[in-house]
Amino acid sequence: MSGRNQDEDRAGGGTVVTPSAEFPPLDPAEVATLRRIGEHWRTGVPRDLPVDPTLGRYRARPAPGRFSRLAPIALFRPDQPDELVAAEPANRPDSRLGRGLSRARRAALGPPLTSAAVFYERMRKLVALPVLSSDLLSSVAYGPEALLTVLVLAGSGALGLTLPLSAGLVLLMVAVGISYRQTIPAYPHGAGSYLVAGDNLGVGAGLTAAAGLMLDYVLTVSVSIAAGVHAITSALPGLTPWTVPIGVLVILLLLAGNLRGVRTAGNIFVLPTYAFVAAIVGLLAVGYLRAAGRGFAPVAPPAVPAAEGLGLLLVLRAFASGAVSMTGIEAVSNAVPAFRPTEWRNARTTLAWMVGMLVVLFAGLTLLIHLDGLVPRAGETLLSQLARVTFPTGPWYAVVQTTTALILLLAANTAFNDFPRLLFFMARAGHAPRRFLHLGDRLAFSNGLVALAGTAILVFVAFGGHTEKLIPLYAVGVFLAFTLSQSGMVVHWRRHRGSGWRRRALVNGVGAVLSGLVLLTAAVAKFTEGAWVVVIAVPLLVLLFQRVHRHYRTLHAALALQPPPTGHEPGAGPPPAASEAGAGPPAAGRAAGVGPAEGEELPQEVRHLVVVPVVRLNRASLRALAYAVSLGRPTLAVHLAPEDSEADRFREQWRAWGDHVRLETIVSPYRAVIGPLAHYLEALHAAAPELVLTVVVPEVVLRRRWHRPLHSRTEQRLRKALRALPGVVVTSVPVHLPG
Amino acid sequence: MSGRNQDEDRAGGGTVVTPSAEFPPLDPAEVATLRRIGEHWRTGVPRDLPVDPTLGRYRARPAPGRFSRLAPIALFRPDQPDELVAAEPANRPDSRLGRGLSRARRAALGPPLTSAAVFYERMRKLVALPVLSSDLLSSVAYGPEALLTVLVLAGSGALGLTLPLSAGLVLLMVAVGISYRQTIPAYPHGAGSYLVAGDNLGVGAGLTAAAGLMLDYVLTVSVSIAAGVHAITSALPGLTPWTVPIGVLVILLLLAGNLRGVRTAGNIFVLPTYAFVAAIVGLLAVGYLRAAGRGFAPVAPPAVPAAEGLGLLLVLRAFASGAVSMTGIEAVSNAVPAFRPTEWRNARTTLAWMVGMLVVLFAGLTLLIHLDGLVPRAGETLLSQLARVTFPTGPWYAVVQTTTALILLLAANTAFNDFPRLLFFMARAGHAPRRFLHLGDRLAFSNGLVALAGTAILVFVAFGGHTEKLIPLYAVGVFLAFTLSQSGMVVHWRRHRGSGWRRRALVNGVGAVLSGLVLLTAAVAKFTEGAWVVVIAVPLLVLLFQRVHRHYRTLHAALALQPPPTGHEPGAGPPPAASEAGAGPPAAGRAAGVGPAEGEELPQEVRHLVVVPVVRLNRASLRALAYAVSLGRPTLAVHLAPEDSEADRFREQWRAWGDHVRLETIVSPYRAVIGPLAHYLEALHAAAPELVLTVVVPEVVLRRRWHRPLHSRTEQRLRKALRALPGVVVTSVPVHLPG
Secondary structure (H helix, E strand, C coil): CCCCCHHHHHHHHCCCCCHHHHCCCCCHHHHHHHHHHHHHCCCCCCCCCCCCCCCCCCCCCCCCCCCCCCCCHHHEEEEECCEEEECHHHHCCCCHHHHHHHHHHHHHHCCCCCHHHHHHCCECHHHHHHHHHHHHHHHHHCHHHHHHHHHHHHCHHHHHHHHHHHHHHHHHHHHHHHHHHHHHHHCCCCCCHHHHHHHHHCHHHHHHHHHHHHHHHHHHHHHHHHHHHHHHHHHCHHHHHHHHHHHHHHHHHHHHHHHCCHHHHHHHHHHHHHHHHHHHHHHHHHHHHHHHHCCCCCCCCCCCCCCCCCCHHHHHHHHHHHHHHHCCCCHHHHCHHHECCCHHHHHHHHHHHHHHHHHHHHHHHHHHHHHCCCCCECCECHHHHHHHHHCCCCCHHHHHHHHHHHHHHHHHHHHHHHHHHHHHHHHHCCCCCHHHHCCCCCCCCHHHHHHHHHHHHHHHHHCCCCHHHHHHHCCHHHHHHHHHHHHHHHHHHHHHCCCCHHHHHHHHHHHHHHHHHHHHHHHHHCHHHHHHHHHHHHHHHHHHHHHHHHHHHHHHHHHCCCCCCCCCCCCCCCCHHHHHCCCCCCCHHHHCCCCHHHHCCCHHHCEEEEEEECCCCCHHHHHHHHHHHHCCCCEEEEEEECCHHHHHHHHHHHHHHCCCCEEEEEECCCCCCHHHHHHHHHHHHHHCCCEEEEEEEEEEECCCHHHHHHCCCHHHHHHHHHCCCCCEEEEEEEEECCC | CCCCCHHHHHHHHCCCCCHHHHCCCCCHHHHHHHHHHHHHCCCCCCCCCCCCCCCHHHCCCCCCCCCCCCCCHHHEEEEECCEEEECHHHHCCCCHHHHHHHHHHHHHHCCCCCHHHHHHCCECHHHHHHHHHHHHHHHHHCHHHHHHHHHHHHCHHHHHHHHHHHHHHHHHHHHHHHHHHHHHHHCCCCCCHHHHHHHHHCHHHHHHHHHHHHHHHHHHHHHHHHHHHHHHHHHCHHHHHHHHHHHHHHHHHHHHHHHCCHHHHHHHHHHHHHHHHHHHHHHHHHHHHHHHHCCCCCCCCCCCCCCCCCCHHHHHHHHHHHHHHHCCCCHHHHCHHHECCCHHHHHHHHHHHHHHHHHHHHHHHHHHHHHCCCCCECCECHHHHHHHHHCCCCCHHHHHHHHHHHHHHHHHHHHHHHHHHHHHHHHHCCCCCHHHHCCCCCCCCHHHHHHHHHHHHHHHHHCCCCHHHHHHHCCHHHHHHHHHHHHHHHHHHHHHCCCCHHHHHHHHHHHHHHHHHHHHHHHHHCHHHHHHHHHHHHHHHHHHHHHHHHHHHHHHHHHCCCCCCCCCCCCCCCCHHHHCCCCCCCCHHHHCCCCHHHHCCCHHHCEEEEEEECCCCCHHHHHHHHHHHHCCCCEEEEEEECCHHHHHHHHHHHHHHCCCCEEEEEECCCCCCHHHHHHHHHHHHHHCCCEEEEEEEEEEECCCHHHHHHCCCHHHHHHHHHCCCCCEEEEEEEEECCC
8 A cells, every 4th residue: 555656545544534624644754844944943932921922820710801701711621731622512613593594403413422322333234224225216216117118119020129128237236236246345434435546547547437326316316306206296286386485394303314424324314214115015016916817918019100210329328217216326325335234244134135135126017017018108107007007996006106206305415415425535636625625513524515405406496497308418437436436446356366257247347348338338328418518517526526626636736835945054153033123134044045935934044024914093003003013023104194194293293102012104196005004014925025924903803794895805805905915914912802 | 263172173174185194193191190100111122123124224125035036125215214115015915815806906097196195186176077976967957857756646737837836946956055155165075965964953954964964875876777777778678687786886896986085086077977967968959949940839739547646745845856867966065175176265166057957957947847748657767758858869869868868877976976075074983983084095985885885785685776766765865964063053053153153154054954854854755665764774874883993982082092000100210120020920010000901001011921722743733832932921822632541641741852841731521612711811811920831832824724623722722711801812824835
């Protein structure tokens, strides 16, 4: 592992979710550099502090301060001599509004969980199965229908192909299932397509798989919710105008459930999934009993005229359409680290169960539909027709429809499990914003969850909650990921050449070819119906990920520790701090090729000039001046005047005060303040680039938001204008208004 | 003048527009306090600076800095030993986008004007007349019609009252005109209703007048533009669907013209106003010639059935409706300082001319309409009917209509002259945001102009550009201002009792009573048609002005210079600066009733603790640490860790670096960073309230806006969280990314 470079290490090995992922450790080379830098540091700073930083001496709660805010010292527990632990209240926001929101959040999401609880938030298999399989299993509600809908375009005669095509799909399911079964132990810390493809086929392939998966997760939420809401509104047509609000509400409920944390989310979803499976198994049992009663003689389907010829393309399209039944098979492999130990073994078992159930439900439903001679028709789903034929009377039809609607709504939950996890892995490799590394206070990836819910709501609202408009965009992304993942596994086996690698590579190869065919068919056949969106979006997303990565790489390089230049030897005499207060030329050692930027990192080489912009003489500016002077460094006050007479007047006041600080007046005849000041500081910096200019600005702290337009907010504007200047440090001295 | 308090001084005396209004001088008491404070200051800071602040030594342009931004030293002209003058390029923004926008702005608005140019931007009378009178004169285009529209409700018989009522209106015009003529020399620096009412009847009356005027200015723009655009679309019906965009465009053009500055704006509007006056005078001449041809025998009006009885209320409503002809008479008195010297004399002459022209046009038109027996009818304005009757053939009808449309569009310009000026006076007295004091770089009150244009566009769009919906809101505000202003003048004469004060007071009294009657009638008769908006809005605005004033008063009191406590005598031994670096208890002198807040204003009493939050050890945090240590004050580093293992790892790195700064680790088991850190600093502050905590935070300066979501922006969030804490100074050490 140590031979790999850091990126590979992060992508391949370190796939365990930890709260410290945001704080990656330094590598040995960096520690060595750090040590060398430290040897050059000279500090004259006393280690005794004017206050006890451990707060240990002040066990009693101190009296309220001037601003009647209780100092929450009791919120910290001194742990070790130099360590405090922040108790839960230390996270509470300070404003009244913030506290109110925080309380509402607690009520909805539960109290925060400490990092130590992360290992308990793992899933048992019996919980993991429903959580991870609802997407996969729910798709049997529309998969067979999608297959038959295409086939029947060539007339009832073509329906004879249903069983061979279904057999092919079952083969595909088993092939992909076995492939993932092989993948999970090979990548025991998370075997998602992003990691597998990236590890074996290169970063580009991994990012492509990730882009496909991300689109698919968003679509899973939108499509499942749309289909589920449609099932509800079919039963209760009065709710139809409320389709979009209901869908948005359900997405928000899913978000809230997931923000509560993994285990809680799992508990919510156990019952409906098992109920759906039970309902469908019951349906199959009764259906086959009825078919046995007539000796398994198939009912002839109604005559449907052919709209298209029965060509290869149509057959492939039917196959590709039926393959939407497989969306969600990816779920387990991404979620391996969420299982209880031994994670990979439990995950593999769960996957086997899931695929087995999928095959049983899919094959059973397709065959029964064939036996009953049902064909898709507008206004009623095939599953609904089948349930109506099987259960002509009694509540069983309603049970099947209810559980179907419910599992469709919950299928979206799979995406809520996988999307944030995918983003976590991507963020750790620097391909996604770092904030997706952050574990929220319920140990859920709050940022990723919110991002998914937000995007899904956007898509749902944009498409008005219409399932049929969303379907063509669906499945392209997931088969892209399947293909890349399984191709990656072929490379993996070839590379590692363990026992039986040829057999394994063959299994994955077959899966890859089949997935690739489905991908091609889906992309081509559905291109004009909406698949073009995905075809365009995937490369754009990959580009974005790469740009993000480039930015982090630049940042990392810029912030990397650099050893001090060799000219400085540790212990080579007293530090040149004596020149700090003087006005002499830059130190000679600095002129010899040592740029100011590097030198800034050694405290003894920092040369200060404190600049205080003063608009008028009042308590705020005097406080800023006092603060500046108290730093004991050369100080310059700068006044901006709109005209000469005002400048004279100000200088007079300055002399009345005692002229304690050298004053420079800039007359700004065009009455601008920020621009000339910023340019003046830039000019000072250019004149003496080795100086660090500390600009001390008083900041009047307003107590009400509506007061803001009443102030020119010079402090903020100046800070913004000076941000681009190197070597300019801006210091805000707050001045608080009473009441 | 010296006996008055400051507010009165500002409202009454200092009504000259100067660029220094943003920088009011200190009064003698404040200067004395400043002197006393200065005597207590002890500074050990050398006056020699490490760089020449005059930039004089560096005449040659220095080489481009590391970030290839030319230091624009040539942009400053050293003037006196301690004064620089910012040349125009010093105002240029730094960003490329900013420079582009700035260039476009220059092209549209012209180059900036220096403060010294303010006295040349005055108006000659012949320019002032059209600029200030377009609102007043344009209203004769709808004033007589408004009068007759109400009268005719009582049938054609009631039209006999036209001439007496018009005579009454002429009397009112003359009375108000004479009243303002009397007011201008009494308030030679600006005689607006706000100042006159405020000066004589108290602040509340002044604010009420100001609120009425402000509403009226906004409505002047909206109504005039709506009427003007309607005139255009009547002539060219194809443009009707574009009413709102055309109106918005015209308002924006007016805004641009006014942002260019006073004189330029005047030049644009000279021609159309005079053309309108000439066209109406020509219409009157030809009309009376025709009437003379038939011996001035009136044509009998067509019979109109009575819809209402002819009661006193109807007559008063007719009078009030006709009085909309007088909106805009206020213009001159507000704009006195914009005249060339002697301002008040030129203003008075201009006012006399304006009122004279108004009387001639209004009386002439009303009489001619009466002689020609015209009555208002739907689809065509009365003026249009008159022009059609007078000029049956030839281009003259078109000339009258065109100039009418044009002057209506330009009438809005009066508001653009007065609104920002009113806001300037209010801002100087602290009743409006201070930013309205700022003279833009074209010496126009840019902020006020933009505020007016924005509000007028909002109103215009909200009412869909329909004149008839806006009219009922109109004129209530202006007659409120008239009434208050003239009542104020009565008080003024009573108070000052100069020669002939009884006669003057009588004149103003009559004006006040007449205006008050019109006001009451307008508010009551038009209440349900829309005047209720104004009746509600005026008190709300007054409340807002008062709240603004209270905020500024609080601010002023909080920032007022306070003499140091008597315990400290100047020259009473060495300053207690020795305790700065130590960890000893607070100085004894401080404990004796001298709170930390006051002491902060003397530099020798500031006791420092520098706190550096460190998330990870990289170049940014090391630079922040180096900066902090280089200040030479007690320094504490604080690390936030999500779990114990990370805390241990970090401490190890810290020791590898050399442990140059005392480190405190806070384990934040709920993974929040900002909250615990802010609470820790608050606890430190509570433990030692006399300390000034300087929090040094590295700030990575991002070069692209889209990079922002990739960072947690701890610096900004921490700054926001710490803002509420007294005694906590936040210092940003910028770290720039290359490329």
